[in-house]
Amino acid sequence: IAGITQAPTSQILAAGRRMTLRCTQDMRHNAMYWYRQDLGLGLRLIHYSNTAGTTGKGEVPDGYSVSRANTDDFPLTLASAVPSQTSVYFCASSDSTSGAQGQFFGPGTRLTVL
């Protein structure tokens, strides 16, 4: 692994189904983030984690949950998917929450909820 990986690359999901998007980084970054990106809108923060064992809510957390059991993994779960959750999801990490080095992004997961 080099950097951040996300899985799956893309997924078509029936409404009401549960789905977990996976994110793994091998840079030993403390902070990790989940964003969604929709056409015409900026990246919007869903949830974040400043360090293993802690998580926080971002701008658009409803319908999503996260966990951070260890430094490397930060899965995002949609408990019961709805069509409005159709989006491209990016996982990101940074060395510190002060962010001067910037956030490093994974390749993204394209999710379609029908």
Added chain:
Amino acid sequence: GQNIDQPTEMTATEGAIVQINCTYQTSGFNGLFWYQQHAGEAPTFLSYNVLDGLEEKGRFSSFLSRSKGYSYLPLKELQMKDSASYLCAVLDSNYQLIWGAGTKLIIKP
């Protein structure tokens, strides 16, 4: 509320210079970032400014004026591969990144 404004789209000619602007109103300021995002790909870090002035970095410098809530990204010697979206983001008082919608830059030969 927090707001970051960028032009939606710009067009420029290969070899030319273009300036992409970003204005912001946020609760606190701990730095401003520019990212590049090619279609279908992830954003990649370009620059970071926390002090006023120009940060020179090859073809991708960036300028910040905190008093005006303004930044710009001057792109020099444009190449076709520079066709991408350019995202402006501000680190607010909670150290969360607030993102603009991005500027799509189209380069014509």
